[in-house]
Amino acid sequence: MPVTMILVDALIAYAVAGLVIAIAFVVFGVAQVLPADVPVTVGARLLFVPGAAVLWPFVLGRWLRLRGRR
Numbered sequence: 001m002p003v004t005m006i007l008v009d010a011l012i013a014y015a016v017a018g019l020v021i022a023i024a025f026v027v028f029g030v031a032q033v034l035p036a037d038v039p040v041t042v043g044a045r046l047l048f049v050p051g052a053a054v055l056w057p058f059v060l061g062r063w064l065r066l067r068g069r070r
Contacts, residue, residue, distance in 0.1 A: 032066060
């Protein structure tokens with residue numbers, strides 16, 4: 001039982017971190033990562049949320065790497 005609780009807690013932590021990073025990325029970071037000044041609509045931002053939440057380590061890494069260049 002303790003192993004399953006640890007796995008569930010880890011999954012919850014991953015999901016919470018993903019949701020927080022995804023929302024921050026969609027609000028502030030999408031425009032920085034896309035090339036040039038591409039306008040991003042609200043609908044497009046909503047479509048980014050699930051993918052950014054699941055792939056948040058890659059999203060955060062790329063966002064920070066590109067932010068450091070500017």
